[in-house]
Amino acid sequence: MAFKHLDIKTLSTWLEEGRSVSLVDIRDPLSFANGHIAGSCHLDNTSVAEFVDNTSAEQPVVVVCYHGNSSQQAAAWLDGQGFEHVYSLDGGFTAWQAVHPDNG
Template sequence: MLSEISPTALHAWLEDTTRPAPYLLDVREDWEFAHCHLANSQLMPMHTVPLQMNKLPDDVPLVVICHHGVRSYQVGQYLVQAGFDEVLSLAGGVAAWADQVDPGMPRY
């Protein structure tokens, strides 16, 4: 089952050096990613996921990211159904990340 993670919980996880970092999968379009993204996130636009999911690691948790959390939730559900074990969707997407974690992040 797919779960969501809040921006503040993801930030705490990324700052915790005792915990293995998740794979940050950004499923927005190229122009959105170019405008703003979380550090160390990897771009794989939503429509390309079915053809490229074999490139995703299956040994670390995946955190799926989009603008407001809708696309990431859909992709996360798809990945869970495809057999990935640990998949989380960033609740509220990069918009919530900018509101709760990084007020300097560009918005759109």
């Protein structure tokens, strides 16, 4: 099974409903520090092994990058690690911030 694309509206609904989802942001540390989707964690080469080891394979994972391009590669990789529900956020953080300027 491969990763799926997720649009901003669907993610917004999931978060409003309080769905259990792991939000992982793969942008550079400074960009993440300057703003990210509430509840997301920064994922990079130094933290990915711990994330994989400590996150249930059944837990939905949404990968966020700048514009929704790099997140597709990361989502495909996470899918290959055995995660069952992996999503790449279409438009990335840039699109999220355009829709949700005060949650980012």
